Every structure is written in C-alpha cells, then in structure tokens.
Amino acid sequence: MHRPEQVNQDHIDALVQAVFSLESEEECRSFLRDLCTMQELIQLSQRLQVAKLLFNGETYDAIRAQLPVSSTTITRISTALHFGTGGYRAVLGRQGEKADAPEPV
Numbered sequence: 209m210h211r212p213e214q215v216n217q218d219h220i221d222a223l224v225q226a227v228f229s230l231e232s233e234e235e236c237r238s239f240l241r242d243l244c245t246m247q248e249l250i251q252l253s254q255r256l257q258v259a260k261l262l263f264n265g266e267t268y269d270a271i272r273a274q275l276p277v278s279s280t281t282i283t284r285i286s287t288a289l290h291f292g293t294g295g296y297r298a299v300l301g302r303q304g305e306k307a308d309a310p311e312p313v
Contacts (some may be wrong), residue, residue: 258285259296263305 230236261271289296
C-alpha cells in the first residue's frame with residue numbers, strides 16, 4: 209500500500225489525460241501494450257471480468273470457478289463496485305452489461 213505522500217497526483221492526472229487523449233480502440237490497445245507488461249494486462253483484464261460477473265449477479269464461487277483469482281481480489285472488486293467511485297459501473301453500463309447487483313445506497 210502506498211502512503212499518501214508517495215502518490216504523485218500530477219503523475220496520475222497525466223496518465224488519465226493520456227488515456228483520455230486516445231482516439232480509437234487500436235490506439236488504446238497499443239498504448240496499454242506499451243505501458244503494461246503482459247502479466248499486468250492479464251491482471252487488469254481479469255479484474256474487469258470479475259467486475260462484470262459480479263455486476264451480473266454471479267457468486268464468488270462461480271467466479272473462482274471461471275477465473276484464476278482469489279476471494280480477496282473478488283472482495284476488493286465487489287467493494288469498489290458497490291462503494292467505489294462508480295468507474296466499474298460506468299464502464300460496464302456502457303458495455304451494455306445488465307446490472308443484477310443492487311445499486312449502492
């Protein structure tokens with residue numbers, strides 16, 4: 209875990225702006241391949257798949273049967289999906305996923 213003083217918000221903002229500046233799916237794919245290792249891409253894609261499965265009402269056991277992820281990872285993603293900033297919900301909603309998971313209160 210990073211301490212707040214170790215996080216350089218300007219660097220994070222620059223990354224967000226870089227992603228936002230991409231004009232096509234192919235540019236995004238190329239940028240991600242340059243930015244991340246293959247293992248990092250696999251982990252990020254698995255997290256998105258976990259979020260999708262949770263969003264569609266799958267159980268932890270069903271997710272673990274489909275993907276090589278720990279229950280800790282599933283819990284972390286579930287917490288972000290229900291109590292986070294809405295990033296997962298925005299992406300999944302735009303991808304046409306069906307939300308069986310209840311909206312946070």
